[in-house]
Amino acid sequence: MTSKEKSTRAIVTVLGTDKVGIIAGVTDVLASCRVNILDIRQSIMQEFFTMIMVVDFSTSQMDFATVGKKLDEKAEEMGLQIKIQHEDVFRFMHRI
Amino acid sequence: MFDKEEILExxxxxxxxxxxxRTITMGISLRDCAHSDAKVSQNKIYDKITRLAKNLLKVGEQLEAEFGIPIVNKRISVTPIAMVAESCDTDDYVDFAHALERAAREVGVNFIGGFSALVHKGYTKGDKNLIRAIPRALAETERVCSSVNIGTxxxxxxxxxxxxxxxVIxxxxxxTADRDGLGCAKLVVFCNVPEDNPFMAGAFHGVGEPECVINMGVSGPGVVRNAVQRIPDADFGNLAETIKRTAFKITRMGELVGREASRRLGVPFGIVDLSLAxxxxxGDSVADILEGMGLERTGTHGTTAALALLNDAVKKGGAMASSHVGGLSGAFIPVSEDEGMIRAxxxxxxxxxxxxxxxxxxSVGLDMIAVPGDTTAETIAAIIADEAAIGMINSKTTAVRIIPVExxxxxxxVEFGGLLGRAPIMPVHNFSSTAFVRRGGRIPAPIQSLRN
Known part of the structure; x- marks a missing residue:
């Protein structure tokens, strides 16, 4: 883990009440940051919107904190909860 | 590849x-900072700490952003100052505490530990000077923490x-009477002190440690509490199993962040401390976990058994999650820092x-306990002796951090604020221990077989 090149993939999670334009809004932010989306999974449970995206940072010039801030702004604007975390968090916590 | 449930969890x-x-603690050896001129020594200490730890805060903040997990404290532990200051020409070591304070402020850490001495078998000249300087050092600085090991x-x-x-307490x-005895909240008296503990106020950088090292402390009582509450009818086997699984996940975060911090700082990774802090x-309370197991209030009959189960299950799960476990690694039960303990x-x-x-x-002992201001030095010493005896006989770390509030x-x-919390004044026994404490000398080391 420490010796090889660090992965540039992250997980974006979006939680909130369903409404028009959530996917468009979030993907628009990611596109403007030149962050590539590798996978999207989305579901709605009783009007509760959940979206999990796997994204790749290698094409982006921006760092985590900057993209995170832009997503925070979007979250604020749309009344959602958006979080971006390096994929290692999930890999490490749940896999041996 | 990724399971949605796991991500949401x-x-x-x-x-x-x-x-x-809870903390990324950088351990720094100051063994090469000794000098016959105290001023020179203090400058070397300041220079070395600020050089090695200059990126500690920045890296901590980067990792918070990338992993999306708060890193509450960034801290530093150093070689016990009694050893570093010993060869200098002064008997007053308070200026060493000021040097540590300046370095801590410069690099932006909230606590620096290691104004310490190890005197379990006796004092050197430096140990004597250091212990004499502790009350003033704690009163005149904000971020310096002190510890003394009095038994093994x-x-x-x-x-x-x-x-x-x-x-001294x-x-x-x-x-520090004007601050409700805050100085005592930064002072820990240990038996069997660990040399790689990342948690304050008892952290210092032991003599067997490398030049510089990163140690981690995680925290997740709330996670364990909720896991326990989800299985109100489970038997003890399943209860322990659930705690183990939860502790595993919590500790993995510490391992991940620790490895990455170590890589970015170019400093070896020491240990993860499994303590539930x-x-x-x-909702971030160890007492709440015990009460979640079925005790009406922490402290009632059954509390010791519940805590034993919790502590052992956390170690079993945590040990599996980390390549190197160390420090204190047990559930903390500080009173003032735990809402459930205060309530109890x-x-x-x-x-x-x-x-x-x-x-x-x-772990770790009588921690953050406020007692009446008229509690005598002899009674406090007797409380320390009791705790040290438990540690000595059971080959474990015990400690006392007690605050007699004037x-x-x-x-x-009393309100200490922040992570130190608030403490109800607890009664002590009023019968005297003075004649016992004043005997002097050492309690001999215990026999290591015939263990009952």
């Missing part, structure tokens, strides 16, 4: 259950030092005697 742990990295299983208990620490309380935040004390369920029993089965009596509450 992780996010819930951080957002709802207060999972966080192999050496026995240095009762001269125990008595002296009783007096009283003096530290007197010099509570905070005063609602105020309800009359939890007493000093029960806390002492609890420290037999977990002008306060049982029923009063």
């Amino acid at each position: 992780t996010i819930n742990m951080v957002q709802q259950e207060h999972l966080d990295i 299983t192999k050496a026995g208990i240095n009762m001269d030092a125990v008595y002296e620490m009783g007096k 009283k003096e530290a309380a007197a010099l 509570p905070t005063p935040a609602i 004390v105020e309800a009359g369920a939890l007493t000093l005697d029960k806390l002492e029993a609890m420290t037999c089965v977990c 002008g306060k009596k049982v029923g009063d509450v």
